[in-house]
Every structure is written in C-alpha cells, then in structure tokens.
Amino acid sequence: KLSPLPSDYLVPPPTPPTVAVSHRREFRGVWLTSVWNVNFPSQKGLDRDAQQQELRKMLDLAQALNLNAVIWQVRPQGDTLYASAREPWSSWLMGRQGKPPTPYYDPLEFFIAECHKRNLEAHAWINLYRAATNRDNDQNIPPHFDALYPDAVHDYGKERWMDPGLELAQNHTYEIVLDIVQRYDIDGLHIDDYFYPYPVQGEEFPDQATYQAYQENGGTLSLGDWRRENINTIIRRLGEGIRAAKPHVKFGVSPFGIYRPGQPDGINGLDQYNTLYADPKQWLAEGWVDYLAPQLYWKIDQKQQSYPVLLQWWTEQNPHNLHLYVGNNLVRLTNNFWEVEEYQKQVEISRSFSEQQSLGNIFYHIKPLLENWSEIQQTFRQLYPQPALVPVMAYKGGQPPAVPQTVKVVGNELLWEAKDASEVRCWTLYRLIEGEWRLKTIFPANRRKTPVASGTYALCTVNRLAQESEGVRVTV
Structure with a gap:
C-alpha cells in the first residue's frame, strides 16, 4: 500500500483572494x-x-x-x-x-x-x-x-x-x-x-x-x-x-x-x-x-x-x-x-x-x-x-454561499464554476472604479462565463435567500 510522501515541493493550490463587497439592496x-x-x-x-x-x-x-x-x-x-x-x-x-x-x-x-x-x-x-x-x-x-x-x-x-x-x-x-x-x-x-x-x-x-x-x-x-x-x-x-x-x-x-x-x-x-x-x-x-x-x-x-x-x-x-x-x-x-x-x-x-x-x-x-x-x-x-x-x-437565517470556484481569465473572458450549483440563485459581478466597488451585472444561476474589459473585478455567489458570498477578486 502506497502512502503519500512528505515533501516540501507539494503545495496546495493557492486560495484566490477575496474581498467583501456589497451594494444598496431594494x-x-x-x-x-x-x-x-x-x-x-x-x-x-x-x-x-x-x-x-x-x-x-x-x-x-x-x-x-x-x-x-x-x-x-x-x-x-x-x-x-x-x-x-x-x-x-x-x-x-x-x-x-x-x-x-x-x-x-x-x-x-x-x-x-x-x-x-x-x-x-x-x-x-x-x-x-x-x-x-x-x-x-x-x-x-x-x-x-x-x-x-x-x-x-x-x-x-x-x-x-x-x-x-x-x-x-x-x-x-x-x-x-x-x-x-x-x-x-x-x-x-x-x-x-x-x-x-x-x-x-x-x-x-x-x-x-x-x-x-x-x-x-x-x-x-x-x-x-x-x-x-x-x-x-x-x-x-x-x-x-x-x-x-x-x-x-x-x-x-x-x-x-x-x-x-x-x-x-x-x-x-x-x-x-x-x-x-x-x-x-x-x-x-x-x-x-x-x-x-x-x-x-x-x-x-x-x-x-x-x-x-x-x-x-x-x-x-x-x-x-x-x-x-x-x-x-x-x-x-x-x-x-x-x-x-x-x-x-x-x-x-x-x-x-x-x-x-x-x-x-x-x-x-x-x-x-x-x-x-x-x-x-x-x-x-x-x-x-x-x-x-x-x-x-436576516430573520430567515441561513449562511452565505461558497465563493465561486476556479475563477480565471482566458483571453477576454471571465470563467468560473459553482461549488454547489443547487444553492446558487444568481451571481453578482462588481468592478473597482476609482477605489469603489460598484455592482456591474447580475447573472442567472446557469451562467459560467462573461466577456470582460480590462479592470479589477469581484465575482460573488448569491443563494436563494439573496445572501452574497465574498467576491473572488480578479484583475484583467
């Protein structure tokens, strides 16, 4: 039976940087x-x-x-x-x-x-x-x-x-x-x-x-x-x-x-x-x-x-x-x-x-x-x-959903996955403009990619209770 070897060269994949973002709800x-x-x-x-x-x-x-x-x-x-x-x-x-x-x-x-x-x-x-x-x-x-x-x-x-x-x-x-x-x-x-x-x-x-x-x-x-x-x-x-x-x-x-x-x-x-x-x-x-x-x-x-x-x-x-x-x-x-x-x-x-x-x-x-x-x-x-x-x-309880997974930029497209698709109601995409995070778009639950211009973005998961995860930060 083989067991994993301890090694200084085996490292877990990096955790993507996240940022707390929000907007005025209504x-x-x-x-x-x-x-x-x-x-x-x-x-x-x-x-x-x-x-x-x-x-x-x-x-x-x-x-x-x-x-x-x-x-x-x-x-x-x-x-x-x-x-x-x-x-x-x-x-x-x-x-x-x-x-x-x-x-x-x-x-x-x-x-x-x-x-x-x-x-x-x-x-x-x-x-x-x-x-x-x-x-x-x-x-x-x-x-x-x-x-x-x-x-x-x-x-x-x-x-x-x-x-x-x-x-x-x-x-x-x-x-x-x-x-x-x-x-x-x-x-x-x-x-x-x-x-x-x-x-x-x-x-x-x-x-x-x-x-x-x-x-x-x-x-x-x-x-x-x-x-x-x-x-x-x-x-x-x-x-x-x-x-x-x-x-x-x-x-x-x-x-x-x-x-x-x-x-x-x-x-x-x-x-x-x-x-x-x-x-x-x-x-x-x-x-x-x-x-x-x-x-x-x-x-x-x-x-x-x-x-x-x-x-x-x-x-x-x-x-x-x-x-x-x-x-x-x-x-x-x-x-x-x-x-x-x-x-x-x-x-x-x-x-x-x-x-x-x-x-x-x-x-x-x-x-x-x-x-x-x-x-x-x-x-x-x-x-x-x-x-x-x-x-x-807040009185309905619940926990914010998991952040979007495997967020990456390929060419001029932003791609991502869901950790658990069943908990996703939609996605929110913010853009950093003059030092302020602004909501740019809300995507339906089945979306997994979007074209983006150069800039800094944060992508969040939103669940059925409209609770938002932190945003995965990415720069294009």
Missing part, C-alpha cells in the same frame, strides 16, 4: 394580475406560444427597468393558472374553467423559469377565499371548492365567497398553498387585501349559521373578534406551514393601506379591522409574515390618507423589524390623473424610511409600464438606474 416588485385578464393572460383563449410570448415581453420589461421581483396572481377565485389536481384550471386562461392551455404547458413552471433567467424573484399570489367574481357568469366545476361543497360558499353581492369561519375552507386554502410551495420553485407566496370581502352596501356577509355553531360549541368571542380570529388563524398557519416546508420561501401579505380611521391621528378611510376583519398590526407583532406590503394608494399631500404619514405609522407597528414593501398604484396615472412625479417622490419617501425597514416598493400593475403611460418608463429608469438584489431577511 425590493423592486410589480404585480401581474390575472383576474379579469388585466395583465396576464391579456385575454382568454390564447394558445401556448401567444401566452408565452406575452409573458416574456412583460418579464423582459421588468428586467430592463431593473426591477427584481414579479408577483403573479395564480389563484384568483379558487381556480388555478398552474397544474393542480385540487382545483380546476382558471377560466381566465382558456375561456372555460377546467380547460388546460393548448398546446399543454404549466404556466407557473414557465413563469418561474423565465423569472429566474432574468434574475427576477418569482412570487405566487393567491386570493384566500374568493370563489367567483360574478356568480351569474362563473360556472364552477369539480374539483372547485364551490362545486364540491356549495353549502360552504356564500353569495355576497355579485360574488361567491368561501366561508372563512369554516375549518373545511381554512384547511382547503392551507393545503392549496402548501401544495404550491412544495411543488414549485417559487421565491415567495403572496396574499392580497381580500380576507372577508369588501363590504357591499346594505348586505351582511351571510355567515350567521357558522357563527351560531361556534357559539353553540362554547365560543365566546363577539362576531367581529371571531371573524378576525378566523383570518388570524389562516395567516398564522400559512406562515408556520411555509417555513416548515421551505424555509427560504418568503410569506408576504399586502393589506389595505389604512389600518383603522384615526390610526394615526387625522387619517380617515375604510376600517379594515372592522370590515375585512384583517389585523395586520397583529401579524407584524406576532411575526407571522416575512414581509408586509401595505397598499398606500394615495397622494403624498392627501391629508386624510397621506402617504408619508401612513408609511411612518406602519414602520412604528413593526417590533420584529420585518420588511415593509409599500404598494403603489400606477393605475392612478389615468383614473386619477396623477403626475409621474408623484411616484418618484413616493419611492424617495419609502427610501427615507429604510432604517425603519421600509425596503422597497411593489407597483400595481404592469400594464401602465408596458404601455408607457405618461412616459412612466423614463421615471423608472431614473429611479432604478442600476440593478440590485432584494434585501436579505
């Missing part, structure tokens, strides 16, 4: 709405190639504007825009509920892959309990919850609504979310501002029988407290379930922007606490969510709904220092005749609260950007002149 998201064919798909019945071409165009624009997250509505009303054995294909996709895309593909799988090619986080957005937006037109078929359990779904206004007080409905929604999280490589799971439905004038939500059964079983909460507890329960369960299934997946909720009238002083508007039975203040206090995206859809100088006043209030309700990403409504460009400068100022105000964990913005929705209303694209280019990674959620 969450830059945009919502893609599927219900009513607002964004994607833009109309019912498009074939696979037309759908994919449409989505690529939207994601190309998001990348070109240096956004870094797209939040797509994949479950608008108890139906799906992804392959599911538990709920039917959405009618917003092909025009008839239950009809898959033709030729067949899985739109959510495609969305995720195309996002990651462009260094965009892919967040799946669901509505918790809506079963139909128009009960006269929407025909729900098995395995839709409404078709299987019609007594657990109520008419309310023009809509059909699963009863959030029923354990059957709660468990169903929970299982739907966990199924998405477990089967798809999403970066986030996102819930919008619909909990109990927005109030319909002159109508009470018809859950009296459910509440009476709760009381007969010994329940003592008032109707309002019971409804809020139903919503609190699903939010808590989803947060716990997602973290247990895939700790890196972010759980976010985007509630209505006003908590209650008078909170803070001078603020007036819908009381979500007593009408939607949502208590996002408690969700922040309990740490049930990973981020909150309050929809601040009002102007800065609109005194009773003031953007900076409301934002400051939200930052003061955040004892665990969770991330806050403000929701901004681009549709106001037309229906309220806002000036584009309003958005520039709102983003700047959001940034001014960064030390209070206001760490980005999400824009509703992509159509004004796509159609370039009021030259809004130019405003975005001024707001986001450089790419950026999303902020790291």
Whole structure:
C-alpha cells in the first residue's frame, strides 16, 4: 500500500483572494394580475406560444427597468393558472374553467423559469377565499371548492365567497398553498387585501349559521373578534406551514393601506379591522409574515390618507423589524390623473424610511409600464438606474454561499464554476472604479462565463435567500 510522501515541493493550490463587497439592496416588485385578464393572460383563449410570448415581453420589461421581483396572481377565485389536481384550471386562461392551455404547458413552471433567467424573484399570489367574481357568469366545476361543497360558499353581492369561519375552507386554502410551495420553485407566496370581502352596501356577509355553531360549541368571542380570529388563524398557519416546508420561501401579505380611521391621528378611510376583519398590526407583532406590503394608494399631500404619514405609522407597528414593501398604484396615472412625479417622490419617501425597514416598493400593475403611460418608463429608469438584489431577511437565517470556484481569465473572458450549483440563485459581478466597488451585472444561476474589459473585478455567489458570498477578486 502506497502512502503519500512528505515533501516540501507539494503545495496546495493557492486560495484566490477575496474581498467583501456589497451594494444598496431594494425590493423592486410589480404585480401581474390575472383576474379579469388585466395583465396576464391579456385575454382568454390564447394558445401556448401567444401566452408565452406575452409573458416574456412583460418579464423582459421588468428586467430592463431593473426591477427584481414579479408577483403573479395564480389563484384568483379558487381556480388555478398552474397544474393542480385540487382545483380546476382558471377560466381566465382558456375561456372555460377546467380547460388546460393548448398546446399543454404549466404556466407557473414557465413563469418561474423565465423569472429566474432574468434574475427576477418569482412570487405566487393567491386570493384566500374568493370563489367567483360574478356568480351569474362563473360556472364552477369539480374539483372547485364551490362545486364540491356549495353549502360552504356564500353569495355576497355579485360574488361567491368561501366561508372563512369554516375549518373545511381554512384547511382547503392551507393545503392549496402548501401544495404550491412544495411543488414549485417559487421565491415567495403572496396574499392580497381580500380576507372577508369588501363590504357591499346594505348586505351582511351571510355567515350567521357558522357563527351560531361556534357559539353553540362554547365560543365566546363577539362576531367581529371571531371573524378576525378566523383570518388570524389562516395567516398564522400559512406562515408556520411555509417555513416548515421551505424555509427560504418568503410569506408576504399586502393589506389595505389604512389600518383603522384615526390610526394615526387625522387619517380617515375604510376600517379594515372592522370590515375585512384583517389585523395586520397583529401579524407584524406576532411575526407571522416575512414581509408586509401595505397598499398606500394615495397622494403624498392627501391629508386624510397621506402617504408619508401612513408609511411612518406602519414602520412604528413593526417590533420584529420585518420588511415593509409599500404598494403603489400606477393605475392612478389615468383614473386619477396623477403626475409621474408623484411616484418618484413616493419611492424617495419609502427610501427615507429604510432604517425603519421600509425596503422597497411593489407597483400595481404592469400594464401602465408596458404601455408607457405618461412616459412612466423614463421615471423608472431614473429611479432604478442600476440593478440590485432584494434585501436579505436576516430573520430567515441561513449562511452565505461558497465563493465561486476556479475563477480565471482566458483571453477576454471571465470563467468560473459553482461549488454547489443547487444553492446558487444568481451571481453578482462588481468592478473597482476609482477605489469603489460598484455592482456591474447580475447573472442567472446557469451562467459560467462573461466577456470582460480590462479592470479589477469581484465575482460573488448569491443563494436563494439573496445572501452574497465574498467576491473572488480578479484583475484583467
């Protein structure tokens, strides 16, 4: 048996020099709405190639504007825009509920892959309990919850609504979310501002029988407290379930922007606490969510709904220092005749609260950007002149990934390898300019080389949690 000989001439390969580099992180998201064919798909019945071409165009624009997250509505009303054995294909996709895309593909799988090619986080957005937006037109078929359990779904206004007080409905929604999280490589799971439905004038939500059964079983909460507890329960369960299934997946909720009238002083508007039975203040206090995206859809100088006043209030309700990403409504460009400068100022105000964990913005929705209303694209280019990674959620734990391996220059190309490709979400390349490291490019996970001009660079690995390794330094 041979054993290695000790020798002064055998030396390990040199460790490449590394340097700590970073840049200003910011969450830059945009919502893609599927219900009513607002964004994607833009109309019912498009074939696979037309759908994919449409989505690529939207994601190309998001990348070109240096956004870094797209939040797509994949479950608008108890139906799906992804392959599911538990709920039917959405009618917003092909025009008839239950009809898959033709030729067949899985739109959510495609969305995720195309996002990651462009260094965009892919967040799946669901509505918790809506079963139909128009009960006269929407025909729900098995395995839709409404078709299987019609007594657990109520008419309310023009809509059909699963009863959030029923354990059957709660468990169903929970299982739907966990199924998405477990089967798809999403970066986030996102819930919008619909909990109990927005109030319909002159109508009470018809859950009296459910509440009476709760009381007969010994329940003592008032109707309002019971409804809020139903919503609190699903939010808590989803947060716990997602973290247990895939700790890196972010759980976010985007509630209505006003908590209650008078909170803070001078603020007036819908009381979500007593009408939607949502208590996002408690969700922040309990740490049930990973981020909150309050929809601040009002102007800065609109005194009773003031953007900076409301934002400051939200930052003061955040004892665990969770991330806050403000929701901004681009549709106001037309229906309220806002000036584009309003958005520039709102983003700047959001940034001014960064030390209070206001760490980005999400824009509703992509159509004004796509159609370039009021030259809004130019405003975005001024707001986001450089790419950026999303902020790291330190409270989600994890370790920075290994540095890139075997980094070398061959000719005018920089080449590298991954120590563990499964932990790579993307790569960042910095360049040393006048003594300062500046982020030059973000590459998708499968990239292993890039042309470079002469200069000094640092290449970093980035993992699913957006944690960055040190940079391997190389001079060309």
